Amino acid sequence: MDARSTQGQPALSIEHIAVHFGGLVAISDMNFVVNEGEVVSLIGPNGAGKTTAFNVFTGFLRPSQGEVRYRGTSLKNLKPHEVTSLGLARTFQRTSVFQSVSVFENVMIGLHRRGRSRLWDTLLALPRERESERELRARAAEILALVGIERRSRELAGSLAYGDQRLLGVALALASDPSMLLLDEPVSGMNATETARFMRLLDGLRGLGVTILLVEHDMPMVMGVSDRIVVLNYGRIIAEGPPAAIQGNPEVIRAYLGQGAKKRAGD
């Protein structure tokens, strides 16, 4: 979260990315840039390749062609946990918490990379172990307070309400101290209150200088929080620009309502 000074420079750059699953082209020649401190949304109909793109950006999937760079470092040949070490953290569309441990423990797991104790410190219960654990616990409490679920910290993550589980997912991503967050449909399944709360959280994160890339179906939310929107359809970028421009773009409207709608209207 040290992006203030570099505001406006490219953070994540996607260069000629293509993903093929056998004969299926999931993504073809994708190019775009997310600048430091920006909130960019990636939208598109179901099956447009959004989650596939996310998996490529975070090292979970190797692209067939092209390259992803984060702050100048190529993600080629990096494993997902190494991508996280660069400061790029993600959330998942569905199961995004460690179900059978407490909320607090979840965040403690998320703080893994901040722990400084070594194996010997742990086995011999040396002071460094206790000190490191104390730091982690304090940080975990801070993060839970930041996303607003500190009251739930002793509950099992699996027993949380859906919206709180999504917040915990974000807390987990934040725990790795990212400079950029990739959120995969964070408000899907949330009610209006929960969504509003989530948007406030996003604002808060932006205030901390975290760059955000969002995949989302909730259009009011996307229009409300994004600086720029990238629209995907059938693995291709069909439009890119600020929310106002995207809303009126005829190609985007066609992609969303589909040819089917037009046909049915004509029948």
Place this chain on the structure above:
Amino acid sequence: MRRLLPWIALLALASVPLWLKDPYLLNAFVTTGIFIVAAMSLNLLLGYTGQLSLGHVAFFGIGAYTSALVSLGFDVELVGGFRVIHDPWPVWLGFVMAILVSGLCGYLVGKLSFRVRGAYFVIVTISFAEVVRLVALNWVELTQGPLALTSIPPMALGLPGLGHFEFFSKQSNFYLVLGVVALSYVIIGRLVNSRIGRAMVALKENESLAVSVGIDVTRYLVLAAVVSAGIAGAAGSLYAHYLKIIDPDVFLFLYTVTMVIMVITGGKGTLAGPIVGGLIFGFIPVIARSFAAPEIQWILYGLFMILIVFVLPQGIVPAIEKWFGPGEEPGVGGAADATMQDAQ
């Protein structure tokens, strides 16, 4: 209270040889204790990383053979007329070597199976155990094959100038095994209650999420395998020096199954689980023997196991914790209401 419980259990167990003089029962305690150590090591893998090592007895057997061979000495001819002669070493060095060699094997298995999880990990570990068993059976020059390694010396501790102690009697072996159980408990307890243990649980719970928060899961899986194998090797060493004879039957699949039963019934993923499960299933045959014919004993064993798994699917220790635990959890409903109001 909860913090005192392990100490109370340790004191209670330490008092056993003072009032129990029956050599048969004391023997049952020692062998059960040895299997409890092995079950605890299995629990580290199965209960915390979620990976089932169905060849776990391999590490136990490797520990037993290593320790026996190091303390007995051997003379083998390798390919190309190259001979390895090893003079007998002190027994405690055999114990240390057993831990190191088993740990190394754990490292290799962990590395070999770095990409395989679930069923595939199970298959890799079973195959490994079978290969090791065949080696022990067929490398007669080293292991005596089915003729067994005999006259294994008892465990001994010797420090220059401080005298020498041999664990010959059942009482002394009881305390030796109890000590190793306690030490394993502390080591595993420290590991699983640390950042390392959290990484292991993360791997068990949701591997892709674990990776996404920056955990190098392979590294922690290998670490768990090394520590687990090392402790199993220590158990094997105790076994060899207590029985003073080992043959390739130490690699029997049955022993792995026994360990799995101890862990599952006691409660996998809990520190005390393998100890509770181990005591129960170590003593069922002993108790059943006093009133039932051999065939009936095994039927009772099986029935009891099925009963526990049906009634307490999470295991005995988690069930007890749940029974006594609720006081510690904050009221779930109350907290939920409060946060909902907050949000509005």
